[in-house]
Amino acid sequence: xxxxxxxxxxxxxxxxxxxxxxxxxxxxxxxxxxxxxxxxxxxxxxxxxxxxxxxxxxxxxxxxxxxxxxxxxxxxxxxxxxxxxxxxxxxxxxxxxxxxxxxxxxxxxxxxxxxxxxxxxxxxxxxxxxxxxxxxxxxx
Numbered sequence: 001x002x003x004x005x006x007x008x009x010x011x012x013x014x015x016x017x018x019x020x021x022x023x024x025x026x027x028x029x030x031x032x033x034x035x036x037x038x039x040x041x042x043x044x045x046x047x048x049x050x051x052x053x054x055x056x057x058x059x060x061x062x063x064x065x066x067x068x069x070x071x072x073x074x075x076x077x078x079x080x081x082x083x084x085x086x087x088x089x090x091x092x093x094x095x096x097x098x099x100x101x102x103x104x105x106x107x108x109x110x111x112x113x114x115x116x117x118x119x120x121x122x123x124x125x126x127x128x129x130x131x132x133x134x135x136x137x138x139x140x
Contacts, residue, residue, distance in 0.1 A: 005032075008085065009067070016065040026050050027058035028067070036071045036078035036091070036100045072130060073098055083126075090129040096138035103131075 009028055010020045018024075026049050030042050037045075039059070046055050059079065062068040067085070070077040073093040078100060080086065090103040103109070109129050117124045133139075 005085070012065060012067055012084070018061060018065070023050055023054045024058050024061070027055055027062070030055070031062075031068060031079065031081050033080075036080040038076070038078050038098075042079065069128070071100060071128075073100070074132060090131075092131045092133065092135070094135040094138055095132050096134055099135050101135065103129075 005028075006020075006025070009025070013020050013024065026046070027042075030045050030050075031037070039056075042059070043052055043055055046052075059068060063070070066082050068079050069082045071080060071091055071093065074095050076098070078098070089106060090109055092101040092103060093099070094101075113124055113127055113129075116122075
């Protein structure tokens, strides 16, 4: 984990009245993964480093202050770091196996959001665009 990531984490926490603790740093490290993760996956990775309660409490704080966001897959969800840590992007989510695939080309989606916002004279502050369906392996 880089000092830039730690500095950014410390600033977001501080700006929202929280301090950077060892448990929060460890929870943040668990989230440093290119793919969204379920709570179960995070808890498995945390075994021996953090107890379940600490992980749940830290994720709750991280969600409240937008360090982490939920990616919904049907009625379930996975967690990933928010845009301020990994950059804004969208996903395809497989309803069968739970796999998430980042949508690499966001230009069309971002243009659509801008166009729609202009049409309705709406100032969009944030958005999530997720497409649920079946990956190529599950569709066969």
